[in-house]
Amino acid sequence: MEEKAVIIFGASGLGRVVSDIFLSRNILTFCYLDDDETLHNQELNDVMVMSSTDDDGFLKYIGNKCQAFVAVENREERIDIIEMLKKKRKVMPVNAIHDKAIVSESAHIEHGNLINAGAIINPNSKILNHCIIHSNAIIEYEATLADFVQVGTGAIISAKAEIGEGALIGAGAVIATGVKVGKGAQVAPGAVVLQHIGEEAIVFGNPAQGRK
Secondary structure: OOOOEEEEEOOOHHHHHHHHHHHHOOOOEEEEEOOOHHHOOOEEOOEEEEEOOOOHHHHOOEOOOEEEEEOOOOHHHHHHHHHHHHHHOOOOOOOEEOOOOEEOOOOEEOOOOEEOOOOEEOOOOEEOOOOEEOOOOEEOOOOEEOOOOEEOOOOEEOOOOEEOOOOEEOOOOEEOOOOEEOOOOEEOOOOEEOOOEOOOOEEEOOOOEEEO
16 A cells, blocks of 8 residues: 655754655655745755644644654654644654665564664664664664653664663664663764763763763
8 A cells, every 4th residue: 555645844954854764655745834935835856845843734734644753853842743643643753764774574663763774673673753764883682761762873782782762862872782871861973881881871982981
């Protein structure tokens, strides 16, 4: 069965990445919605920016003729739009998984996640909601990502590691086997994390260290 077209919330660089992901799977992007009025009626990568994210004239299509994906880069704004979609349209955003990503059949992936080209999602890993996994990142077996985690290009989340809600893993960083990264923590690009780090920690270096 042919998949429904998608309305993408956010026409920034992230939104255009998402449009490219859907194109890789032959899924039509119906339009962008963005609150920056200077973008309205512009065509970006062959997709029009039609209106604002709260335009009921377009929201009415979601859940009927279209699906939704939230690609707004600001986390608080993303959360607001996701909550609005749940309240007004009774839907969760769909996943955007690139055709050239490798995803194990036994991986558990919930809603609204972006998984870009070259990413590898290994067996029995768990990705909750609204995560962003950039190109060539690796999520090893039995690793877990909580909601709103971002994993940078080429980063490695090793087997059985646990990444807390809203944590940011920089490009090329490595989280060692079984390590827990706390809610809201930030791991600098290229850092190698060998021990558990707490909530809101910021770490860098090899081995990673920093401050709470």
